[in-house]
Amino acid sequence: MRRDVSLFSILNFWIIRTLVSVRVSVRASVRALVMTLVFGLSIASVSAEPLKVGEIAPDFTINQIDNTSFKLSEFKGKQSVYLVFWNTWCGHCMKKVPQLMSIEREFGEQVKLLAINTSWSDSLAEISQFQIRFEANYAIAFDDDADITHRYGVMGTPTGFLIDINGVIRQVDGIPHTLAANIEQWNQVSDSEYKPVKLAGAVCDKDSVC
Known part of the structure; x- marks a missing residue:
């Protein structure tokens, strides 16, 4: 009799454990689905077309998490900017962190690097x-209303924009x-109208901007 009760207890334990695991799994799936829907709606709400190489980068001002202000136009004529x-x-964003830190160390004097969090399912605390x-040794900002994200037509992350010293998007x-x-080329101030220049190592045809 005791053996039967013991077996029943063990069986009951495993049934409950299985049900709990399934419940947790369902909760995780639902959370992932909700995040996907929220993320999808965020993308769907982007009204601006994705910016392209050769276009003038829209100016903006944003507070960095160290409480300093960043204004894109203030870097025009001074140095290139990598957003x-x-x-x-x-x-994929996390995998890029070491590369971004390397860029800051090696090119910090020549390029202003700013990582803008889109605020999609993120918080300032996070x-x-x-x-x-x-x-992280580079500047970080939080786009709390996703306004800049929308204006730059960002459809997913990570997305980067290399803006030269003249305010023109180069990559x-x-x-x-x-x-x-x-x-060196990107940091050359130009007083004339922007003309596409072939990048080192790039392959372009006569109609392309590269």
Whole structure:
């Protein structure tokens, strides 16, 4: 009799454990679905077309998490700017962190690097914790109303914009691997109307801007 009760107890334990696991799994799936829907709605609400190489970068002002202000136009005529839109939950964004830190160390005097959190399913507290945890050496800002994110037509993260010293977008997306080869060119002040210049190592046809 005791053996039967023991077996019943063990069986009952495993049934309850299985049900709890299923419940947790369902909750996790629902949370992932909700985040996907929220993220999708955020993307759907983007009214601006994605910016392209050769266009003038829209000016904006944003507060960095160290309580200093960043205004894009203040860098015109001084140095190039590299904007990276990102999120803490974005796996690809996290993989780029070492590269961004390397860019800041190597090119910090020539390029202003600013990582703008889109605020999609993120909070100011989370990005502050991120900076502390990863000891990020570059500037970070929180686009709390996603206004700048929308104006730049960002459809996903990470998305990067390399803006030259004249305020012209020279590269979009990814890490600019041609940075070392082209930074001198990007930091040349031009008084004339912008004309596309072929980047070192780039392959362009007569109708393309690269």
